[in-house]
Amino acid sequence: MAILLEQCKISPPSNMTGEFSLPIVFFDMLWYEFMANQSVLFFKFSCSKSHFLEVIVPDLKKSLSSTLGQFLPLAGNIIHPLNPENKPILSYLPGDSVCLTVYESESDLNQLTGNHPRTSDDFYDFAPNLPSATHSDNSTTCPVLALQVTLFPGQGICIGFVTHHVVADASTVLSFMKAWALINSNINSQLDSTEITRMMEANCCLPFYDRKTVVGINGLDSLYWDLIVKFSCPIEPPTMKFPIGKVRSTIVLKKDEIQKLKKFVSAKRPSVSHLSSFTVTCALVWICSAKAAAFAGVDDDETEYFGFVADCRRRLNPPLPLNYFGNCVALVKTELKHGQVKGTDGFLMAVESIGKAISENVYGDKGILHGAKNWSEEYGKLVGKRQYGVAGSPRFDFYAADFGWGRPNKFEALFVDVDGSMSLCGSGQFEGGLEIGLSKPMAEMQIFTEVFNLVLADLLL
Numbered sequence: 001m002a003i004l005l006e007q008c009k010i011s012p013p014s015n016m017t018g019e020f021s022l023p024i025v026f027f028d029m030l031w032y033e034f035m036a037n038q039s040v041l042f043f044k045f046s047c048s049k050s051h052f053l054e055v056i057v058p059d060l061k062k063s064l065s066s067t068l069g070q071f072l073p074l075a076g077n078i079i080h081p082l083n084p085e086n087k088p089i090l091s092y093l094p095g096d097s098v099c100l101t102v103y104e105s106e107s108d109l110n111q112l113t114g115n116h117p118r119t120s121d122d123f124y125d126f127a128p129n130l131p132s133a134t135h136s137d138n139s140t141t142c143p144v145l146a147l148q149v150t151l152f153p154g155q156g157i158c159i160g161f162v163t164h165h166v167v168a169d170a171s172t173v174l175s176f177m178k179a180w181a182l183i184n185s186n187i188n189s190q191l192d193s194t195e196i197t198r199m200m201e202a203n204c205c206l207p208f209y210d211r212k213t214v215v216g217i218n219g220l221d222s223l224y225w226d227l228i229v230k231f232s233c234p235i236e237p238p239t240m241k242f243p244i245g246k247v248r249s250t251i252v253l254k255k256d257e258i259q260k261l262k263k264f265v266s267a268k269r270p271s272v273s274h275l276s277s278f279t280v281t282c283a284l285v286w287i288c289s290a291k292a293a294a295f296a297g298v299d300d301d302e303t304e305y306f307g308f309v310a311d312c313r314r315r316l317n318p319p320l321p322l323n324y325f326g327n328c329v330a331l332v333k334t335e336l337k338h339g340q341v342k343g344t345d346g347f348l349m350a351v352e353s354i355g356k357a358i359s360e361n362v363y364g365d366k367g368i369l370h371g372a373k374n375w376s377e378e379y380g381k382l383v384g385k386r387q388y389g390v391a392g393s394p395r396f397d398f399y400a401a402d403f404g405w406g407r408p409n410k411f412e413a414l415f416v417d418v419d420g421s422m423s424l425c426g427s428g429q430f431e432g433g434l435e436i437g438l439s440k441p442m443a444e445m446q447i448f449t450e451v452f453n454l455v456l457a458d459l460l461l
Contacts (some may be wrong), residue, residue, distance in 0.1 A: 002103040002125040002150055005053070009097035013193070020072045023211060024088040024166065026220035026329040027312070027327040030375070031165035032228050035235040037173065038127040038414040041398060042113045043154040044203040045405050049104065052151045057102055060149060062405075063184035066196055068098060071176050071207055071344045073144070073325065078166060080140040080235035087225050088235070090144070090167060092451055099131050108156040113410035117247035117445050120417045124240070126150045127160035127414055133236045142235045144168075156409070164237060169327040170396055171311060172207070177401045185404035207325035214328075225374055244417050248441045250410075251452065253281060255432030260460050265351050272348075274355040274363075278424075279395045281434055282306065283350035284423055286388055288455050290341035292448040297321070298386070300339030300428055306354060307333040310361070315368045330368045330376045332361045338386065347459060369402040389421035399428035413437055 034042060068075045077093030105125060112118065128146040144167040148160040163173050179200050200206040261280040265272055286306050287453060309329035313320040334357035340349050362368055398411040413423035417439045427433030440448060
């Protein structure tokens, strides 16, 4: 149990802010009704309570304020209109702020930061929830960011963060966390706003806000807003139901293991398209999930779906910079029969299937947004079907967020507790490696882990 030490609100510097708003566009509307994205970063270092309260917390408040000065929308709110003739916006007004809570915990940091199965419920003591929305006759106003810092006396600290999915994808959240860490680690340098901007720009985490090329793109804004109005989709994210009844485990694939998997595929199927660390990792988890599910008696003819997202920023016409603020991903999926996925050639078939989906949907001649008007309908049909998914990317390195106390020891994406998808990010232990985060009931996790170890050993022979 964590003990509350302080609750405060942090605003951007008052001398550098004015009103600021962004339109909520199609890329953002896709994520209405999704859970907010909660994650935690654990840092191991000897830290006393007095040093925490007298140095670390004040520094974090100061650096957070400076960071919000560059990320104004995260200090603001989504304004969801009740009049369907209007569309939602992301709005910052002077005086808006972000809730920051400070806690102390006697939990064992080593237990929480291991890779072994750990009770999923335990992590929510260290991740905040978004503040409640407020309602008026004209609109619903919903906060988009909350932060929590937890001290483990003598062991280290945890930074927990939650973002509204309508506001930002993982790329934007990572940019914010890296910027905050960068500013905090230079907090004693007394940098002014111009120097902070230059530093963020040099480290590729200065947000780009111009949305003129994506507002109303292909008529998708109006199409998806009409769907939101038709189905009365709320702007407030659903809440997690406890107890979750699952455990979390982390699987690490080292660089040499990933390379061996690629070589295995190249030798067996030299014509496979888009062979990458992403495709072989996702294929491996997919087939192990199918093999583990075979113990439950799933019919071989039942269709399985594997879904993921692809970053659109550099693939639009005209392209957007990689530091574009907001959501900017396309939905991609592929499918195979359960018997195919768990079969002798399941790994090769899964790699081929995922690679083909990437080649056709991400790099195809028709463009990455081809078929976007049907995404809601297509994915709605998958409810209740056998489906797996991945959140994250090999290029996401949350371990680069060094606040001045050294790199994080563990990143945990809590949102995989919801739907059984896996998280994926760069490894904090092994250069070029990947971390796979999973959340399953204990019995299923034990079976999956046994299957995974056997399959991986067999493929690496």
